[in-house]
Amino acid sequence: MKSKMILAAAFAAISQLAFAGGILTNTNQNIAYNRMMSREAAIGIDGAYYNPAGVAFLSPGHHFSFNWQTAIQSRTIENDYPLFGNNTADNSTHRKFRGKAFAPVLPSVQYAYNWHDFSFQFNGGLIGGGGKCTFDDGLGSFEKIVSETALGAVGLAGAVDQALGQQMFTSPQMFGSDGKYNFNSYMRGNSYYYGFSVGAAYKLRPNMSVFAGVRAVYATGSYYGYVRNIQVGNMPLYKVLDPTKTNSGDIELNCDQKGLGFTPIISVDYRLGRWNFAAKYEFKTRMRLKNQSVNQAPSIGNLQDNLGTAVAQGVAAQAMKQGMTQTEAMAYGLEYAKTKLSDPRVVGAMGMIKQQFDSKLTEATGEYADGVKVPADIPALLSVGVGYNPVDPLRVNVGFHYFYDKQASAYNHREEKLKRGTMEWTAGAEFDASKRITVSAGWQNTNYGLSEAYMNDKSFVVSSNSVACGARFHLTKRMDLNVAYFHSFYQHKKTTEDVALSSTQTVTYKSDYTRDNNVFGVGVDYIF
Numbered sequence: 001m002k003s004k005m006i007l008a009a010a011f012a013a014i015s016q017l018a019f020a021g022g023i024l025t026n027t028n029q030n031i032a033y034n035r036m037m038s039r040e041a042a043i044g045i046d047g048a049y050y051n052p053a054g055v056a057f058l059s060p061g062h063h064f065s066f067n068w069q070t071a072i073q074s075r076t077i078e079n080d081y082p083l084f085g086n087n088t089a090d091n092s093t094h095r096k097f098r099g100k101a102f103a104p105v106l107p108s109v110q111y112a113y114n115w116h117d118f119s120f121q122f123n124g125g126l127i128g129g130g131g132k133c134t135f136d137d138g139l140g141s142f143e144k145i146v147s148e149t150a151l152g153a154v155g156l157a158g159a160v161d162q163a164l165g166q167q168m169f170t171s172p173q174m175f176g177s178d179g180k181y182n183f184n185s186y187m188r189g190n191s192y193y194y195g196f197s198v199g200a201a202y203k204l205r206p207n208m209s210v211f212a213g214v215r216a217v218y219a220t221g222s223y224y225g226y227v228r229n230i231q232v233g234n235m236p237l238y239k240v241l242d243p244t245k246t247n248s249g250d251i252e253l254n255c256d257q258k259g260l261g262f263t264p265i266i267s268v269d270y271r272l273g274r275w276n277f278a279a280k281y282e283f284k285t286r287m288r289l290k291n292q293s294v295n296q297a298p299s300i301g302n303l304q305d306n307l308g309t310a311v312a313q314g315v316a317a318q319a320m321k322q323g324m325t326q327t328e329a330m331a332y333g334l335e336y337a338k339t340k341l342s343d344p345r346v347v348g349a350m351g352m353i354k355q356q357f358d359s360k361l362t363e364a365t366g367e368y369a370d371g372v373k374v375p376a377d378i379p380a381l382l383s384v385g386v387g388y389n390p391v392d393p394l395r396v397n398v399g400f401h402y403f404y405d406k407q408a409s410a411y412n413h414r415e416e417k418l419k420r421g422t423m424e425w426t427a428g429a430e431f432d433a434s435k436r437i438t439v440s441a442g443w444q445n446t447n448y449g450l451s452e453a454y455m456n457d458k459s460f461v462v463s464s465n466s467v468a469c470g471a472r473f474h475l476t477k478r479m480d481l482n483v484a485y486f487h488s489f490y491q492h493k494k495t496t497e498d499v500a501l502s503s504t505q506t507v508t509y510k511s512d513y514t515r516d517n518n519v520f521g522v523g524v525d526y527i528f
Contacts, residue, residue: 050383280382419451
């Protein structure tokens with residue numbers, strides 16, 4: 001009855017709210033990227049992130065860029081499951097859940113000081129995460145588990161009633177016999193990965209430079225969710241767990257996570273006439289997130305005793321009508337309950353519930369248990385790009401990213417469920433429309449190596465195509481203003497799961513995942 005319900009304690013983990021880039025990486029670190037999408041081989045102050053070796057080719061002196069982005073994202077999951085029809089509040093078998101993520105402030109800073117053949121650089125921003133996502137009605141996986149819990153409760157109630165030889169727990173006043181249920185649920189989470197990198201580039205030759213640096217990443221996240229007021233038939237579950245506590249059947253997760261990691265970075269840039277070639281490699285960031293948690297999980301330790309007490313009270317009431325004193329009737333009832341609940345059918349059902357409960361408890365809450373260090377590596381990233389300047393006012397860039405997701409450790413080695421790492425293709429162009437205005441546009445394709453086994457509604461990604469547009473305004477000889485907007489068109493990822501309700505009945509749980517994403521940005525570049 002309670003074997004799977006505890007899984008909902010883990011469902012409040014909204015692990016990543018990335019708006020562009022890989023599974024755990026935000027690549028939108030400068031408005032020049034937001035308006036062009038492809039900056040891997042571009043020469044500019046934004047290169048402190050995208051092409052650090054190329055920054056060495058900027059003019060001598062100080063170069064500074066400050067950027068502000070606002071991102072609005074939604075996640076939509078549609079589920080179909082036959083057991084949803086047992087929900088007394090909504091008997092449809094279809095559910096649609098929409099989570100909203102809003103990041104009003106996504107700042108980033110790039111700085112470089114070029115001196116002779118050296119370029120000393122700094123980059124700071126949100127390398128991953130960057131917002132809060134809320135599901136006001138929980139998720140489909142919440143309800144899936146509650147619906148299965150209700151069915152399990154009815155099964156156990158039936159076994160007890162068979163042993164008693166009368167209808168008690170399957171009566172309409174208690175669990176009933178058809179698995180009807182009701183509950184309340186909610187979840188929210190936020191995740192921020194702050195990255196601060198320093199490094200230096202050096203021009204080996206007038207047309208070739210190299211870079212080496214390191215990034216410190218400080219990660220912080222907060223997750224809160226619950227499943228409350230679970231009721232099967234007309235019986236609140238707390239009454240068979242601990243009747244003295246109305247919240248004894250509730251599940252609550254309240255977990256904060258923090259971690260620190262370091263990322264070595266190397267880069268090279270080579271210029272050949274109107275062509276520019278660049279590559280950057282970011283090594284894997286080993287990250288361990290330490291939990292500080294105050295979680296609540298139900299216990300089934302008293303389930304058998306509480307069922308026995310309920311049986312004893314019912315039998316005692318009947319015995320008192322036949323002339324027994326209250327003390328005699330209760331003693332008789334307790335002995336009767338002890339005998340009946342030792343029936344092999346009841347013992348077997350109880351044993352199965354206990355076994356499943358213990359294993360699922362560890363599986364579900366282990367990632368959020370207090371004091372646990374959770375592996376959450378940021379994958380290595382290889383980016384290469386080619387830039388071409390066919391005529392003076394026009395600059396064209398194409399690029400490629402590969403994220404080594406399968407080599408980055410995640411909790412319970414979830415990374416092994418991926419087919420491969422993430423691949424991205426980018427293309428963009430900018431044109432000097434006048435001495436004062438540069439217009440630009442770009443495109444990016446993000447393709448994750450997803451499998452059905454990897455997908456879940458706690459934290460998911462789906463492949464996408466993004467388009468961008470924007471402009472750079474040359475305010476003075478030393479100051480530029482960048483403005484941009486980009487939108488991501490996400491694909492749908494559909495999955496199916498066969499669920500065996502019994503040895504003779506199997507049903508299918510269907511999921512359809514997608515997202516929506518809009519990012520607005522403004523930034524100022526200054527040379528001094």
